[in-house]
Amino acid sequence: xxxxxxxxxxxxxxxxxxxxxxxxxxxxxxxxxxxxxxxxxxxxxxxxxxxxxxxxxxxxxxxxxxxxxxxxxxxxxxxxxxxxxxxxxxxxxxxxxxxxxxxxxxxxxxxxxxxxxxxxxxxxxxxxxxxxxxxxxxxxxxxxxxxxxxxxxxxxxxxxxxxxxxxxxxxxxxxxxxxxxxxxxxxxxxxxxxxxxxxxxxxxxxxxxxxxxxxxxxxxxxxxxxxxxxxxxxxxxxxxxxxxxxxxxxxxxxxxxxxxxxxxxxxxxxxxxxxxxxxxxxxxxxxxxxxxxxxxxxxxxxxxxxxxxxxxxxxxxxxxxxxxxxxxxxxxxxxxxxxxxxxxxxxxxxxxxxxxxxxxxxxxxxxxxxxxxxxxxxxxxxxxxxxxxxxxxxxxxxxxxxxxxxxxxxxxxxxxxxxxxxxxxxxxxxxx
Amino acid sequence: xxxxxxxxxxxxxxxxxxxxxxxxxxxxxxxxxxxxxxxxxxxxxxxxxxxxxxxxxxxxxxxxxxxxxxxxxxxxxxxxxxxxxxxxxxxxxxxxxxxxxxxxxxxxxxxxxxxxxxxxxxxxxxxxxxxxxxxxxxxxxxxxxxxxxxxxxxxxxxxxxxxxxxxxxxxxxxxxxxxxxxxxxxxxxxxxxxxxxxxxxxxxxxxxxxxxxxxxxxxxxxxxxxxxxxxxxxxxxxxxxxxxxxxxxxxxxxxxxxxxxxxxxxxxxxxxxxxxxxxxxxxxxxxxxxxxxxxxxxxxxxxxxxxxxxxxxxxxxxxxxxxxxxxxxxxxxxxxxxxxxxxxxxxxxxxxxxxxxxxxxxxxxxxxxxxxxxxxxxxxxxxxxxxxxxxxxxxxxxxxxxxxxxxxxxxxxxxxxxxxxxxxxxxxxxxx
Numbered sequence: 001x002x003x004x005x006x007x008x009x010x011x012x013x014x015x016x017x018x019x020x021x022x023x024x025x026x027x028x029x030x031x032x033x034x035x036x037x038x039x040x041x042x043x044x045x046x047x048x049x050x051x052x053x054x055x056x057x058x059x060x061x062x063x064x065x066x067x068x069x070x071x072x073x074x075x076x077x078x079x080x081x082x083x084x085x086x087x088x089x090x091x092x093x094x095x096x097x098x099x100x101x102x103x104x105x106x107x108x109x110x111x112x113x114x115x116x117x118x119x120x121x122x123x124x125x126x127x128x129x130x131x132x133x134x135x136x137x138x139x140x141x142x143x144x145x146x147x148x149x150x151x152x153x154x155x156x157x158x159x160x161x162x163x164x165x166x167x168x169x170x171x172x173x174x175x176x177x178x179x180x181x182x183x184x185x186x187x188x189x190x191x192x193x194x195x196x197x198x199x200x201x202x203x204x205x206x207x208x209x210x211x212x213x214x215x216x217x218x219x220x221x222x223x224x225x226x227x228x229x230x231x232x233x234x235x236x237x238x239x240x241x242x243x244x245x246x247x248x249x250x251x252x253x254x255x256x257x258x259x260x261x262x263x264x265x266x267x268x269x270x271x272x273x274x275x276x277x278x279x280x281x282x283x284x285x286x287x288x289x290x291x292x293x294x295x296x297x298x299x300x301x302x303x304x305x306x307x308x309x310x311x312x313x314x315x316x317x318x319x320x321x322x323x324x325x326x327x328x329x330x331x332x333x334x335x336x337x338x339x340x341x342x343x344x345x346x347x348x349x350x351x352x353x354x355x356x357x358x359x360x361x362x363x364x365x366x367x368x369x370x371x372x373x374x375x376x377x378x379x380x381x382x383x384x385x386x387x388x389x390x391x392x393x394x395x396x397x398x399x400x401x402x403x404x405x406x407x408x409x410x411x412x413x414x415x416x417x418x419x420x421x422x423x424x425x426x427x428x429x430x431x432x
Numbered sequence: 433x434x435x436x437x438x439x440x441x442x443x444x445x446x447x448x449x450x451x452x453x454x455x456x457x458x459x460x461x462x463x464x465x466x467x468x469x470x471x472x473x474x475x476x477x478x479x480x481x482x483x484x485x486x487x488x489x490x491x492x493x494x495x496x497x498x499x500x501x502x503x504x505x506x507x508x509x510x511x512x513x514x515x516x517x518x519x520x521x522x523x524x525x526x527x528x529x530x531x532x533x534x535x536x537x538x539x540x541x542x543x544x545x546x547x548x549x550x551x552x553x554x555x556x557x558x559x560x561x562x563x564x565x566x567x568x569x570x571x572x573x574x575x576x577x578x579x580x581x582x583x584x585x586x587x588x589x590x591x592x593x594x595x596x597x598x599x600x601x602x603x604x605x606x607x608x609x610x611x612x613x614x615x616x617x618x619x620x621x622x623x624x625x626x627x628x629x630x631x632x633x634x635x636x637x638x639x640x641x642x643x644x645x646x647x648x649x650x651x652x653x654x655x656x657x658x659x660x661x662x663x664x665x666x667x668x669x670x671x672x673x674x675x676x677x678x679x680x681x682x683x684x685x686x687x688x689x690x691x692x693x694x695x696x697x698x699x700x701x702x703x704x705x706x707x708x709x710x711x712x713x714x715x716x717x718x719x720x721x722x723x724x725x726x727x728x729x730x731x732x733x734x735x736x737x738x739x740x741x742x743x744x745x746x747x748x749x750x751x752x753x754x755x756x757x758x759x760x761x762x763x764x765x766x767x768x769x770x771x772x773x774x775x776x777x778x779x780x781x782x783x784x785x786x787x788x789x790x791x792x793x794x795x796x797x798x799x800x801x802x803x804x805x806x807x808x809x810x811x812x813x814x815x816x817x818x819x820x821x822x823x824x825x826x827x828x829x830x831x832x833x834x835x836x837x838x839x840x841x842x843x844x845x846x847x848x849x850x851x852x853x854x855x856x857x858x859x860x861x862x863x864x
Contacts, residue, residue: 135567136609141691162689167631168624172691173605173698177568177784178655187656189781192600192728199599201728201780223610223700224619251781257594259573259604260692266605266783268655296624296633348633349621349683351698352609 003101003414005110006120008039013408013418015039016100017283019092020274020419021077021239024126028118032075032129036095037274037420040123043095045072047119053108061105062094076133077275078356081218081238088218088238089279128273130181131241132216132356137179137269138346139212139245139360140171142337144289146363146373153381166293169337169345171362174245175266179358181273186424188399189267191251203429204248204264206382207397210363211315211373211405213332214243214271215339217357224350229301232343236353239275242313242405242422243360246270249376249396271358272405272422280417284409286310286333298348299341307338311419313364313407315373320400323390327378330371332407334364399428435533435846437542438552440471445840445850447471448532449715451524452706452851453509453671456558460550464507464561468527469706469852472555475527477504479551485540493537494526508565509707510788513650513670520650520670521711560705562613563673564648564788569611569701570778571644571677571792572603574769576721578795578805585813598725601769601777603794606677607698611790613705618856620831621699623683635861636680636696638814639829642795643747643805643837645764646675646703647771649789656782661733664775668785671707674745674837674854675792678702681808681828703790704837704854712849716841718742718765730780731773739770743851745796745839747805752832755822759810762803764839766796831860 004016014020014037024035024042033046048054049069058066064087071079080088098109109116141147147170151160164170180186188207192199218238221227227236245265252264285306301307311332318324337345342359365373372378375396378386385393397403402425408418436448446452446469456467456474465478480486481501490498496519503511512520530541541548573579579602583592596602612618620639624631650670653659659668677697684696717738733739743764750756769777774791797805804810807828810818817825829835834857840850 136607164624164631164686164689168687170687170691171694173607173694175568175605175783176608177786177789180655187782190658191781192596199596199728201730204781223612226622248781254596255600255602256690256692257596258688258692259602260688260690262603262605263777263781263783266778267781296631298633345695346698349623349636349680349695349699350619351607351695354609357609 004038004099005101005103006038006041006099010414012039013416013420015414015416016096017415018276018280018417019095020276020280021080021131022274023076023129023131025129026121026126034072034077034080037123038099041120042123042126044119044121051115053112053115056108057094061097062090064090076356077131078133081132081216082355085218085235085278088277092277092279128181130179131273131275134176134179134358135354135356137174137176137358138171139174139362140169140337140342141362142169142335142342143362143364143373144336145334145367146365146377149365149372149377166291166336169342171342171346172260174269174360178266179269179271182270182421182423184270184424185427186246186268186270188426188429189248189251189263190429191248191263192254193250194254199254204250205396206249207426208247208249208375209315209397209403210245210247211313211328212243212245212363213311213361214241215359216241216275217353217359218355220354221347221352223352226350227343227347229299229340229344233340236343237278237339239277240281241275242272242407242419244270244403244405244422244424245360246424270422270424272419274420276417276419281309281409283411283415284309284311284417288338289334289336291336298344301338301341307340308333308335309409311407311409313405316404316406317388317394318402318404319388319390319392321390323388323392325388327386328371328373330364330366330373332364334366335361397426399426401426436470436531437533437535438470438473438531442846444471445848445852447846447848448528449847450708450712450849451527452708452712453512453563454706455508455561455563457561458553458558466504466509466512469555470531473552474555474558476551476553483547485544485547488540489526493529494522496522508788509563510565513564513648514787517650517667517710520709524709524711560613562611563705563707566608566611566790567786567788569606569608569790570603571606571794572601572769572774573794574601574767574774575794575796575805576768577766577799578797578809581797581804581809598723598768601774603774603778604692606701606792610698611701611703614702614853614855616702616856617859618678618700618702620858620861621680621683621695622861623680623695624686625682626686631686636682637828638681639858640679640681640807641747641829641835642677642679643745643760644675644677644795645743645793646673647791648673648707649785649791650787652786653779653784655784658782659775659779661731661772661776665772668775669710669771671709672713673707674704674839674851676702676835676837676854676856677792678856702854702856704851706852708849708851713741713841715843715847716741716743716849720770721766721768723768730776733770733773739772740765740767741841743839743841745837748836748838749820749826750834750836751820751822751824753822755820755824757820759818760803760805762796762798762805764796766798767793829858831858833858
């Protein structure tokens with residue numbers, strides 16, 4: 001792909017090949033509204049589509065948006081998501097055409113100084129907000145190596161995976177209200193934990209991160225109807241974010257029988273602010289982990305289908321002393337189940353999805369020791385120090401620690417498609 | 433309490449002592465808006481508070497509502513709930529004063545024929561909608577006798593209750609999008625179930641109801657903060673509904689390890705349409721089931737506190753042949769945990785609640801055989817026929833069956849406070 005007249009550093013997650021969507025407020029407009037990220041800038045879509053250039057754009061370049069320009073003035077991307085994948089595709093392509101170095105429409109933005117100055121702002125000048133209004137949040141458990149490693153820890157290698165694990169994408173309902181955007185501080189939760197086999201009420205001593213990929217739903221299915229796996233892939237996915245599903249392991253161990261995790265998860269989950277459209281990830285498809293279990297019909301995807309993505313993922317842990325260590329490097333291909341399979345399973349019994357719903361992949365770990373997507377795995381259940389720069393070490397997170405997830409795809413020709421940061425800093429319950 | 437000039441049958445759930453709030457659309461106004469139920473009528477609050485009587489009402493009778501009258505024109509009760517318990521109390525008392533037989537303000541409504549005819553409509557003429565926009569739904573497991581009976585079935589009497597059960601109100605996150613209002617047909621879910629130890633995809637063969645009480649939250653706590661148990665009781669509860677948490681037992685048995693129920697629950701949960709205000713239930717307080725386990729401080733309520741309610745509950749099963757059998761009669765006092773305790777636990781780690789969130793009590797069963805709030809218990813795990821009128825019998829629900837939950841409190845002096853019906857009819861997946 002050719003370059004852009006907008007300055008895009010070579011290592012930027014937000015190359016011309018990406019064009020992720022987010023919600024911003026700006027010095028000139030404190031109400032939340034839509035933008036895309038380009039290099040170190042944002043292009044303000046509310047400004048663009050309320051400007052005098054808008055009629056040209058919606059007649060000549062992005063006709064499918066005509067009559068829907070107001071979606072970019074809204075405080076979430078839900079209405080844009082509901083317009084459907086064909087519109088997302090055309091809007092992304094239209095923006096790429098506008099900002100390409102060899103744009104055929106230089107007068108619209110590149111050579112239109114007043115509009116350019118109003119619409120193109122440095123990212124550091126804007127505030128990023130949650131991109132979607134999240135009606136329901138579901139967290140799956142599709143990271144095979146994570147499920148296996150944690151299973152070995154609790155039940156030994158012979159019974160590491162539950163009998164259902166390779167037959168269906170195991171998942172549970174999470175807490176939508178607890179989802180925060182990157183940068184929001186995260187309070188260490190107080191909870192009931194077992195200490196010397198007695199329950200006490202105390203701040204969690206085993207606070208952890210979980211490296212996940214999040215998937216935003218673009219459209220609703222009617223209650224009582226199911227979504228086929230290929231229909232899910234083509235029509236139900238808006239885009240993707242990074243997701244840190246913070247977990248308090250000691251609270252979880254005591255509370256989770258028999259109904260699953262609750263307070264160990266519902267204090268906060270952090271997502272990256274920019275939604276990378278499904279189309280932007282298409283060139284980076286990869287095969288999921290092979291599953292030798294014969295699948296039920298509703299979960300079957302074509303043989304050799306590349307049903308997941310090869311997103312390079314990493315987790316940085318920054319200490320209160322500002323020393324940063326990359327504690328995990330892996331890929332999002334380490335999933336046993338694809339998001340279309342998760343959607344097909346989720347709706348099998350007629351559960352209604354809605355635009356803005358968030359699905360989590362479950363913790364993504366690779367097969368090697370350096371690819372573990374949680375401290376629970378890295379510290380082998382808290383038994384082993386995870387060594388950090390600065391002579392420091394962790395089993396679980398300390399107050400003042402910052403966890404930053406990063407993820408990107410690259411084709412070697414400058415088409416880098418990344419997520420930016422998914423970052424959160426832990427503060428102690430005493431400081432509140 | 434004296435009578436009303438509105439006709440209220442003696443056995444009505446909606447006596448002058450009740451005044452529950454709901455969302456209706458009417459022949460004259462198809463947009464959803466607020467009303468209260470009185471006998472067999474509804475009083476349209478949008479009509480009332482946009483009428484010429486409104487200024488008198490908000491200066492003389494309900495001053496705390498002044499400036500907020502628009503909340504009754506909204507399609508949910510969320511904004512009204514957020515006004516706080518003092519306002520709910522004053523509005524309820526003001527409506528009671530208006531419709532009392534000996535009202536001091538006869539000119540406002542009783543003798544104002546045009547307004548009376550516009551605002552007071554037969555219930556059968558209006559359509560009832562979901563009363564709240566439900567951000568998150570949490571289902572607890574506080575029905576002690578249910579938890580014990582089901583535990584015996586799966587693990588024997590020695591291990592019936594998990595070690596955490598008497599230490600904390602066990603709960604899990606449910607699916608907010610799946611909640612429907614009474615009367616909505618419920619499709620039998622298809623799911624993965626084990627048949628002869630092999631998974632198949634098929635309609636659930638073990639479809640069940642669950643008799644629960646639902647509690648709507650009236651206000652938000654900031655993320656990272658907790659709500660004390662007494663504060664929860666005084667300020668965080670808007671009101672109550674009946675809740676049928678439909679459950680597919682065969683789907684549940686296969687899917688629920690290790691993260692809890694998912695597709696077995698997320699196809700539908702039905703609530704009654706009228707929200708009975710917390711204040712209306714105050715006279716019917718009762719002691720919860722005694723818990724001999726020493727409680728953590730954040731769960732402690734004053735000794736001898738009547739922390740739950742003695743609501744008479746029943747479950748009617750109506751066959752496709754229209755024969756109705758009451759299969760369960762019990763009381764909502766059969767809870768080990770109160771809603772304030774559930775709220776204190778839910779927020780212990782800082783989970784943010786929002787106005788409109790729904791909490792379920794968990795299935796309510798009494799100690800006796802006639803008090804079992806699910807077919808799983810009534811049929812002893814599907815082993816025993818539950819006999820019905822008309823020479824019929826069930827272990828689990830058949831297509832065409834209708835389940836109706838009812839609940840009311842009565843003081844013997846006409847102060848009957850009830851919920852109306854929470855009703856749903858099962859239809860087969862083949863008919864869709």
